[in-house]
Amino acid sequence: MIDAQKTDASRLPPAPLTVAGIPFLVEESIGYQMRRIVCIVASEIERRMEPLGLTDAQWKPLLRLYLNHENTVAGLARLCQLDAGGMTRLLDRLEAKGLCSRTRSLEDRRVVHIELTPEGHAAAAQIPDILGNVQQVCAQGFQPAEYHQLQDFLKRIHGNLQTLGAAADTATPRPS
Known part of the structure; x- marks a missing residue:
């Protein structure tokens, strides 16, 4: 009889997972939910960047340059979460559009500096307002305290x- 009960119990679905005491769905x-929001926001930002001739990938490094967050290929790649090769290809397109220029460092030839051209600066100067306007849509209906x-x-x-x-870094053994 006990074996039959064990067999019947093993056929039951596992207990539902709960997170903070709430069933996980x-x-x-x-x-x-965050992924859905990010997709919608990214799509709207890209739509609003179109008149500037910028794609989703292209406006991000332009904004970083405009805000003086970074001015090297390696640094921009890190901030934009791209590998160096991907950033180089992206900068090739931005340079072809006349939005930035690259110069090799005189101190260290491995380092490439990037500068906005006047056209790039004019385009990048519009990006904060575009992002702010999308942010305003996201925040509609929130009181300031709720938003904070x-x-x-x-x-x-x-x-x-x-x-x-x-x-994960501490659990994964490093190759020797």
């Missing part, structure tokens, strides 16, 4: 996820 998960709370929640989620990468 894929369509309502944080990752799923949302920002805090997103920072906490980001911080929680940062620990995953750190934990």
